[in-house]
Amino acid sequence: MTQVQPKHPAIRLETARQALAVAQELAADFRRDSALRDRERQLPHTELQQFFASGLGAITVPRAWGGIDIPTATLAAIVAIISEADAAIGQVPQNHYYALEVLRVNGSEAQQRRLFAEVLAGVHLGNALAEFSSPAAHQRTTRIEGLRLNGNKFYATGALFADRIPTAARGEDNKEQLVFVPRQQPGVSVIDDWSGFGQRTTGSGSVQFVDVAVSAEDVVPFQTAFERPTTVGPLAQILHAAIDQGIARAAFNDMLAFLRSRARPWPDSGVDRATDDPLTLDRTGRLAARLAAGDALLELAGDAVDVARQQQTAANVATASVEVAKVRAWTTEIALEAGNLLFELGGSRASLREHNLDRHWRNARTHTLHDPVRWKYPAIGNYLLNGVLPPRRGTI
Structure with missing residues (x-):
């Protein structure tokens, strides 16, 4: 150990x-x-x-x-x-x-x-969950056999910086486990090969495990967290929603600062300054309201998760999952909207190297693909109309 x-x-x-x-x-x-x-x-x-x-x-x-x-x-x-x-x-x-x-x-x-x-x-936990070779995000081929870990992972956000790397792997009984692998264990290779055009510095590269010795005390059951009602999935998703809410706020606030700093008369526009344009005022006000709604939805979803943590019934966990799906879908849309509006109102100058404001749109476009919004709305609708509980996994 x-x-x-x-x-x-x-x-x-x-x-x-x-x-x-x-x-x-x-x-x-x-x-x-x-x-x-x-x-x-x-x-x-x-x-x-x-x-x-x-x-x-x-x-x-x-x-x-x-x-x-x-x-x-x-x-x-x-x-x-x-x-x-x-x-x-x-x-x-x-x-x-x-x-x-x-x-x-x-x-x-x-x-x-x-x-x-x-x-x-102060120990920092990374992750090694996703795999190129698996047909779906929640399926793995990495295995533990004889307390030896072998497999290849990608999108291992944070592993590059971490002290331990919790790793999804199948045991000899074919049940999925989460192995809290020490980062410096022999046979562990963390490769800085993440080249996404957004979220560029997350260290979301690859991890290779070659005959890595595993301590039984570091192996925590993983699959069973989804075989019964737990808050593992809703917690994962509300944090992704919070990331998108932060991206949206950053884009919005940088847009305001950029427009104020660049305010000047527009030729033949009929207004004195860009910041006096009625259309600009309208779009800015609308997005401000939607951002505030995102904060409120995060709070409502957080409360639902806490109720489910205190009483982990199927009904409570389903309610938490649906409330989280609502805010995840909402913040996906406002993060993209905020990045788009920054370009629309700031113009091409917003993407100049000296400003690098295009990073907000790039970050939103990249991170919101983590668990696509198209998975959320059908799950919400199926629950509300047909009483079908959302699937228990970390991606909904």
């Missing part, structure tokens, strides 16, 4: 209010060079070390194990705050919190005691 030490020890946060304040402070720092990091593809090693050393990585640890177990709506608000400052940094902890939720619902007492203690100390 390998005990993993964090790169930097973490502060212990005491309250949700303190966590929000820390997130705001970090966001102010992360925002400063976010455009530069995206433009030059400078990976945020230092910034992510700051994030996990701040104690924010441990805010979902249950109180029984020394954490503050913040409300899901507050967690979503924190992810949105960080994502508004830098969407790539905001996406990286999503898998960390996801793995912690699997540990909470499926880990043994001994596993929870040890791994939660690591996270409280």
